[in-house]
Amino acid sequence: MARKQGSHSDITGPKVREAALKLIAQHGYAAVSMRQIAAEVGVQAGALYNYTADKQSLLFDIVLDHMEELSAALKKVDLSGSPWSALEAFIRFHIVFHVPRVEQVFISYMELRNLDPDNFAVIEGRRRDYEQVLAGILKAGKESGDFTITDPRITSIALIGMLTAIPQWYREGGRLPLSEIEEIYWGIVRRSVTT
């Protein structure tokens, strides 16, 4: 079989990435085989190698894409105002960006150790950049006297840790709508940086 109804690699390529995303998020990188991914796509294992160099690239591409979408989206957020408005904008952005991306978040936090050392270094750098945006906001707010916090870096890690756990339990159509989650978390963060 080949090229049925006007289709070709423009169809299968994305399908491969989607299948990899879904299955790796579900079972973990090491636990998923190329044959499972191929079956999900509806193709034989050998055909995957028309779309990826190897299994490792499948993982790296998922994580790198996620980090690049994240920083591209963050760039569009206005963080130029007061520490308070910057913090609120950052927190709400983080929640809204991460919640619909359960699978990417899961993979980006759990499968880092399955990245080859070179790939890992790339990703860790991006992550630190992101963390430092929040740390910078907290530092500015501490210096201006807006926030009463002890350590901006620890606080930023703590807050991101808290926020990143959301997609792990949040389910669309659950007890609370996303907008309410946003309010609750922003409330926690807001209070946590003041006396």
Add this chain to the structure above:
Amino acid sequence: MARKQGSHSDITGPKVREAALKLIAQHGYAAVSMRQIAAEVGVQAGALYNYTADKQSLLFDIVLDHMEELSAALKKVDLSGSPWSALEAFIRFHIVFHVPRVEQVFISYMELRNLDPDNFAVIEGRRRDYEQVLAGILKAGKESGDFTITDPRITSIALIGMLTAIPQWYREGGRLPLSEIEEIYWGIVRRSVTT
């Protein structure tokens, strides 16, 4: 070779569990082979089956032991006082208990999906129990007017998510001593539940 210098399964048994803990935390359950674990112990792969029924039990035992130590230790904490003292006691307990147990925490949060369904159900129940202790404290504090929080359950998940991330970055002998970490986090939590 067998039984050298008064040794036997009392030596090898714990060694097997330690090797499994170390290697699974490092590389992940699916990525670690029985042969790797055996090599770490200093034994052939077949010998492991004197100490574990199979690979799955190795994982389940680690996670279950962790959860049982956790609830046993929590039982000794005095949570009978005011919501404020109960919350402080719980938070400090959580930090002090989890920080020296990096590997168990890592495994207990990352490898849940590699548990057989039956085993998973057991662990998830224990986890919910623990979460609900904190949720109970928050609920009591909300009703007494001590805490200004919107949703005790969400808040408890948020706080535990934040606290559980600590061992992932905390390194003994790092920039901050454990006692300081404890203070910083307790500060964040304390402020986060008040106006």
Add this chain to the structure above:
DNA sequence: TTTTCAAATGAACGTTTGTTCAGTTAAAGG
């Protein structure tokens, strides 16, 4: 209609996997 070639097949490769088990070893019990 015939030619072309991207796309996919399916078999094959060398490894590695979890697990079993008959056989070996050496410390402890009589």
Add this chain to the structure above:
DNA sequence: CCTTTAACTGAACAAACGTTCATTTGAAAA
């Protein structure tokens, strides 16, 4: 000193792994 037996070896098993590649397919171009 001889017997027992817990502890371990080392080979073997079928199955699954990631990856390669000659071959087949069928829609589109000529």
